[in-house]
Structure formats: structure tokens, C-alpha cells
Amino acid sequence: MSAVVPLGFARSWVACLLSIASFLPGSAGWAADTSEAQNLADIVWLAQIQQAATRLNYVGTFVYQQGSQVQSSRISHFVDASGEHEKLEILDGKPQEIIRKNDEVYSYIPASKTLLIEKRFERDHFPGLLNASASEVANHYSISRGQSDRIAGIECETISLNPKDNLRYGYRLWADKQSGLLLKAQTLNDKNEVIEQIAFSTIKINLPFDRAQLKPSYMATAEWKIERSQPGRYGKPLTQWQIMNPPAGFKRVNELRRTLGKHENVSQIVFSDGLAAISVFIEMANAASTLREGSSSQGAVSMTTRRLGDHWITVIGEAPPIAIKQVAYSLQLKK
Amino acid sequence: MNFAARLDHDLSLSDAEKTADDLSSREYLSLLGDGEINPCPEQWAKLQKDPENRDCWTLHHLIGDMLRSTDLQPVSANFSLRVMSALESEPVVLAPHQATANKRRSSLNWATVKHWALPSMAVAAAVVTVVWVAIPQITGPASTAITANNTPLPSPPASTVNAQTLNAPLIAVTLPPTVNTLSSASMDRYLIAHQQVSPSTSRHAAVLPLVRVTRISAEDR
Numbered sequence: 001m002s003a004v005v006p007l008g009f010a011r012s013w014v015a016c017l018l019s020i021a022s023f024l025p026g027s028a029g030w031a032a033d034t035s036e037a038q039n040l041a042d043i044v045w046l047a048q049i050q051q052a053a054t055r056l057n058y059v060g061t062f063v064y065q066q067g068s069q070v071q072s073s074r075i076s077h078f079v080d081a082s083g084e085h086e087k088l089e090i091l092d093g094k095p096q097e098i099i100r101k102n103d104e105v106y107s108y109i110p111a112s113k114t115l116l117i118e119k120r121f122e123r124d125h126f127p128g129l130l131n132a133s134a135s136e137v138a139n140h141y142s143i144s145r146g147q148s149d150r151i152a153g154i155e156c157e158t159i160s161l162n163p164k165d166n167l168r169y170g171y172r173l174w175a176d177k178q179s180g181l182l183l184k185a186q187t188l189n190d191k192n193e194v195i196e197q198i199a200f201s202t203i204k205i206n207l208p209f210d211r212a213q214l215k216p217s218y219m220a221t222a223e224w225k226i227e228r229s230q231p232g233r234y235g236k237p238l239t240q241w242q243i244m245n246p247p248a249g250f251k252r253v254n255e256l257r258r259t260l261g262k263h264e265n266v267s268q269i270v271f272s273d274g275l276a277a278i279s280v281f282i283e284m285a286n287a288a289s290t291l292r293e294g295s296s297s298q299g300a301v302s303m304t305t306r307r308l309g310d311h312w313i314t315v316i317g318e319a320p321p322i323a324i325k326q327v328a329y330s331l332q333l334k335k
Numbered sequence: 336m337n338f339a340a341r342l343d344h345d346l347s348l349s350d351a352e353k354t355a356d357d358l359s360s361r362e363y364l365s366l367l368g369d370g371e372i373n374p375c376p377e378q379w380a381k382l383q384k385d386p387e388n389r390d391c392w393t394l395h396h397l398i399g400d401m402l403r404s405t406d407l408q409p410v411s412a413n414f415s416l417r418v419m420s421a422l423e424s425e426p427v428v429l430a431p432h433q434a435t436a437n438k439r440r441s442s443l444n445w446a447t448v449k450h451w452a453l454p455s456m457a458v459a460a461a462v463v464t465v466v467w468v469a470i471p472q473i474t475g476p477a478s479t480a481i482t483a484n485n486t487p488l489p490s491p492p493a494s495t496v497n498a499q500t501l502n503a504p505l506i507a508v509t510l511p512p513t514v515n516t517l518s519s520a521s522m523d524r525y526l527i528a529h530q531q532v533s534p535s536t537s538r539h540a541a542v543l544p545l546v547r548v549t550r551i552s553a554e555d556r
Contacts, residue, residue: 077341119441124470194465244373244375244376244379245376245379245380257526260524260525262526268528268529270529277529278529279529281525281528293399293400294400295396295400297520300364301522301526303522303525303526307430314525316522316525316526316529317529322389322393325392325396329367329368332373
């Protein structure tokens with residue numbers, strides 16, 4: 001498997017937040033009134049950040065850091081009448097390139113001469129997102145604006161999302177004052193230490209559409225192996241599985257059945273607090289199972305695997321290990 | 336009292352000194368961790384309010400994860416044999432009950448053995464495995480203490496298992512805050528599947544989850 005990740009869920013979130021904003025009275029009045037209104041203003045501003053990422057044309061190089069590991073990538077993002085086009089080149093280590101046209105994602109892996117094609121999920125399948133309200137986010141994070149800063153030569157606004165408990169991470173964001181494009185993001189643990197960050201080192205924004213920047217570097221792919229990844233099916237709700245004690249604020253937003261490598265018929269339940277998400281994978285234990293119990297953490301992502309009767313349970317998400325374990329150990333099969 | 340000190344303290348308490356509350360919440364956590372009982376939301380919420388319970392829960396799982404990790408096995412070829420012989424020479428097991436102990440207290444004695452002697456064995460084993468995994472990391476800046484409140488790993492009480500019994504190098508080392516007992520490769524598949532449908536994809540610029548996964552999959556290729 002390789003990198004195939006949907007990129008545009010932002011839009012539904014943006015739509016939802018903007019629709020909340022549109023119900024409010026004139027912005028000059030409410031923004032100054034209460035801290036809640038200020039929170040909402042900040043959340044709308046977050047939504048604008050997301051919108052900028054999908055609406056603008058930009059080309060830049062960014063660095064992703066997790067612990068002592070650093071990786072540079074180059075991104076080219078353009079929008080025309082047919083929608084979004086994106087090219088991502090991994091610049092360090094083994095080469096890899098990802099081209100996205102709206103929902104379709106093509107991953108070129110020259111080392112194994114493989115082209116992975118995947119269609120990402122439709123955003124309409126995320127009722128939870130559409131239902132997420134700004135006040136719910138504000139229930140679990142306190143949102144505050146910081147001082148202006150400069151990233152990759154561009155003046156930025158900064159915003160902090162501090163969790164109100166130890167069941168989620170905090171975030172610090174830097175966005176271009178002019179366009180709203182996010183130029184730097186940090187994920188912080190409960191000791192306020194940065195556990196993961198991403199930042200542009202060079203960037204050009206508002207470029208004219210340039211098809212040449214979007215062409216894959218690997219054109220002679222006749223002998224390449226093409227793998228098509230099957231998206232999951234949205235099956236019946238898995239009501240027989242209950243999380244007795246979900247971390248506060250995490251709600252069931254999605255359920256599906258899918259095949260993961262050699263593991264067939266894996267059920268996936270997704271929980272979210274509006275910002276972070278946790279997936280629960282449930283599969284029958286059989287002779288072919290290669291799973292074993294344990295835990296793992298990389299940057300902001302934590303995972304726990306455990307055996308529960310005839311099933312293997314894997315819980316993974318961008319949340320602290322304590323929240324992941326709470327989900328894993330409160331899962332129950334209702335008889 | 337921090338958790339590690341509390342654990343040592345509890346181990347040295349006689350049954351008469353231990354309160355029923357103390358034992359029942361720990362007992363509940365232990366049974367819950369072993370999957371012997373189903374969680375009850377009310378009880379859980381009650382337990383969660385106490386940071387010591389949370390620490391206890393985290394430590395139990397940390398120990399369990401370490402013991403189960405295949406990366407750490409075998410500690411030595413006859414590890415379980417030596418653990419069993421150490422258990423047999425365990426003085427607490429053979430100590431007679433106090434003559435004044437009432438019926439309830441004497442019935443708790445077995446529970447005490449089960450819930451405190453065995454976990455303390457696990458703690459001892461954890462110390463051994465800590466040495467094993469921590470050596471390459473000792474010089475790293477990430478080395479901090481094992482529990483969230485930065486208390487050092489409790490050394491095993493001499494009455495249960497000591498360094499000679501286990502014949503292992505017991506040196507003072509600390510653990511990084513996160514112990515990975517599963518490889519990044521095993522995480523890969525689930526991480527990709529998670530991020531395909533995760534609403535949090537919208538959190539940062541669309542690229543962050545993408546980069547996170549490419550980094551991992553590039554390592555495995």
C-alpha cells in the first residue's frame with residue numbers, strides 16, 4: 001500500500017462553518033460582543049484557511065518534521081473550470097509522486113514500478129462533518145489568536161487551538177494574512193511540546209494556471225504495474241458494536257466495511273470531535289491473521305491493537321495514546 | 336504521593352492497613368484491563384476522576400504491551416522458569432494471616448496476591464525489558480521517565496523479585512514517553528485506511544496526512 005489520501009474534505013467543513021456564520025447577525029456586532037462570538041469568528045477564519053488551500057493556485061516546497069525525522073516535498077496546486085489539480089513530489093529518500101485530479105489520486109512509485117489509482121470517498125458520506133457545529137469544536141478546544149509572524153517571507157496570522165482535556169492534541173496554525181493559505185502548522189502534546197510540524201520554506205501564491213507543473217515525471221509507464229484500490233462499501237450500521245466510554249466529545253461520524261490488504265470484511269467506525277478523528281477497525285480473528293496486541297505512536301498518530309474474543313480490534317487516530325486506549329478498552333459487542 | 340511511590344507503599348501495606356476503596360478501584364482496573372469484566376460507564380467515569388487511577392491504568396497497559404511485544408522476547412531462554420521459581424519463594428504468599436484478621440480480610444489475601452504480587456512481577460520484568468530497549472535511547476534527549484508525572488520506574492521490591500533472581504542487569508534507565516511495541520509497517524495499512532475517511536483530513540492544509548503516509552510507506556518500500 002502507499003500514499004493515497006483524500007485531500008478535499010475541507011470543503012464540506014468550510015461549507016458547514018460558513019453556513020453557521022451566515023445565520024449570525026452582522027459580523028461587526030457579534031464579533032465584539034462575547035468571547036463565544038469571538039470563538040466563532042476564529043473558527044470561521046479557520047474555515048477560510050481551509051478554503052484557501054483548495055481554491056488558490058500555488059507552488060511551493062514544504063518541510064514535514066516528526067521527532068528527529070524531516071522530509072521535504074514540493075507541491076503544485078492549480079484550479080480550473082474542471083476543478084482541483086495537484087502534484088506532490090517527495091524530495092527526500094526514495095522518489096514518489098502523487099497526482100490528484102479532484103477525487104482521483106494517482107501515486108507513482110518508481111522503485112517498484114507501481115501506479116496506484118484510487119478514487120477517494122465522496123464528501124456526501126460524511127454526515128458527521130456536515131452536522132459538526134462551531135460550538136462543539138469550542139466545547140473541547142479554546143481558540144485564541146496570537147501575534148503576527150513571518151513564514152517563508154510572508155506575513156502571517158497565528159491561531160492556537162488548545163484542548164480542554166488530555167484526550168486530544170493542541171494545534172498552532174500560521175496563515176497568510178492576504179490569502180488565508182496555511183503556511184505552517186504544529187501539533188502539540190499536553191506538555192506543549194511540538195510532536196509534529198509542517199511548514200513551507202518557499203512558496204508562490206496566485207500563479208496563473210500552468211499545466212506543465214502538473215504533469216507526472218514518469219511518462220513511460222507501459223511496463224508498470226497498475227493497482228486499483230477498492231474503496232469501502234457503506235454497509236449497515238454496526239450497532240452491535242458499542243463504545244461504552246468514548247473520549248468526551250468524540251461522536252460516531254462514519255461506518256463502512258472494506259478490505260485491507262489480505263484482511264477482508266473489516267469494519268471501520270470513525271469517531272471525531274470536529275478536528276481530530278479516531279478509527280476503530282474490527283475484524284474476525286482467523287489463521288491468516290498477522291496481528292498481535294500492542295501499541296504504537298508516531299508523531300500525532302497513536303494506535304492500539306487488542307484481541308477481543310473472536311475479533312481483533314485496531315484503534316488508530318490523531319489523538320494521544322490515552323484516548324486511543326480508552327476507545328480500545330471500552331468497545332463491546334452487544335448480544 | 337506519586338504513583339510509583341504509592342505502588343511501592345501499597346505493596347508493603349498489610350491487608351489490615353489497606354482500605355476497601357483502595358483495593359476495589361484497583362481491583363476493578365485490573366479486572367478491566369484483563370478483559371475479565373465489561374466496562375460500566377458510571378464506574379469508569381468515577382475511576383477517571385482520579386489521576387492516580389489513570390496513571391495506574393496507563394502503567395498496567397504499558398507493562399502489558401512491553402511484555403507482549405515480540406521485539407522484546409525472549410528476555411532470556413528460561414525467563415518464565417525463573418519467574419515461577421521466584422514466585423514460589425515469594426514470602427507474601429506463604430505468610431500466615433494475622434490472627435485478628437476478620438473473614439473479609441482473609442478472603443482479600445488471595446486477591447492481594449493475585450493483584451499485587453503478579454503486577455509487581457510484571458514491573459520487575461518491565462525493568463528488564465526497559466534495559467533492553469532503552470540502551471540505544473539513553474543518550475537521546477527524549478529519555479524521560481516512564482509515567483506521565485515523570486516518576487522513575489519503581490524498582491521491584493526485594494521480597495518479590497530481585498536482580499539476582501532474574502540474573503539481569505538492573506541499571507537505572509528511563510523510557511521515552513511512548514513505547515512502540517508495534518512496527519510502523521503494521522501501522523501503515525490502518526493509517527492509510529483511517530485517513531481516507533477521517534474528517535480530520537480537513538484540519539491542516541490538505542497535504543499533512545498525505546505527507547505523513549508517504550513518509551511511512553516510503554520507509555517500508
